[in-house]
Amino acid sequence: MDKAIETWGLTKKFSPKNVAVKNVYLRVSHGEALGIFGPPGSGKTTLLKILMGLQSPSSGGGFCLGYDLVTESMQIRENVGYVANEASLYDHLTIREMIKFSRNFYSHWNDELVPRYLEFSNLPTRIKIKKMTPEQKSLLALILALAPEPQLLLLDEPTLFFSDPAYRQTFEEIVNLEMISQGRTVVIASRLLDEIKELTEETVLIYKGKILTRLEVDRILEDELPSDAEEICRMFVEEEKNDS
């Protein structure tokens, strides 16, 4: 399997009228960093959950790191890191307890990585999770996702609610250092181009569950295409209509 992710005809129907993901064909090479750019409700989170094996597709199929999306979800989760936009950790635990909690789930865990990045992020170790800011929680969730040294990192609008740009920069630096510069695969889904452009060179556009196109992030910036997810997606939908 030469692709980190390969899907065909992936469709997720919650009801006949609610189709979150429609006929998605996606290929991501090992070591690639890819964005999934789309407005709210376009199917980004559902697609990531299917790739993690958390949700089963209604039709279609695929592989993630060589494991079947439906039948080998446990192996996928052993090798994939996942950080969601609102990193909700267990408030009643301390950071130290949270680390211990996460560590026991994995057969492999890099003990040196966690203290290194806790220090890098200036995160305290003795306070309870409930006393942390949302930004600090997201950084901790990222460090916990990286500690098992995953082959693939899935990020779901991880810095969407960051109010302090310094935290976003730290987040991106850690992803760059631990994943991208080490040739490991990253997929980041977001409604914000700013979130995607710092980590990836290429992105797919997703709109109403469908992948519209795949393009370089630089093209959006240099050709002065709309940086708003809704606008750019509508533009491509119109183009598609005109072409057909």
Added chain:
Amino acid sequence: MIHSSLWFKEIKEYRKLFLFCLLFTILLGIIIPYYYDQVLELPGNISAWEGITASSLHETSWLQWTSVVLLQLAVITGIVLGFSSLSRELTGQTLGFLLSKPVSRREIVTTKAVVGVTLLIFYIFGTSLLFGLLSWKYGVGFPGPDSFFLSATVTFIISVIAYMTAFFFSALFSRSWLSALASILLWGAMFIPELNIAYEDYGIFSAMQEAGFWLGEENAFIPIGIGIVLAGIFYELAVYTWSRREY
């Protein structure tokens, strides 16, 4: 089947609630005998309970306590510990984090269920032992080992069934208040017509009188068997429901 990491997380999460239930029960257990001047006159229709406790323990506060008060508190405690066990992960938005770990849903459900049952063991046998000792200290007689075991075991079994029904509802409903409501309605219905007389004709225990244990054989394995089967059914229903839900 039981995940150690999840086990310690759950114990820590339930620690305060469990201690509250325990202290509340102990406090009530001390107040009630004192309020009734330590010795209670039992109602005449308690004959069904004679099989649960040794006959020599009649009309002691300990008997009243273990057969009636503790039983009702144990059902409430079972519901309190179980009603948000699974749905709390959803309302607290921690489910995405938990499910992203390489752990099966059955393992999560099993660990949570076992934590609840373990806490109930400490709750029932701890309070029973404490009040047995208190009764002995105040001269109303300490229950023999057999009766202590039987009475506490039956109470424990009922509380586990109450816990597992609430646990199942927490898998069925995504909101904790709904599972709490469903549990209260179900167990309220079990205690019809009067909530505080569990052993009356329409109560759940009147049905259990049919079993050999209730006819004087004093065999704890019958209620234990009934408890295991019922708790097992609700456990499997919880696993089934939770494994098929989309998050």
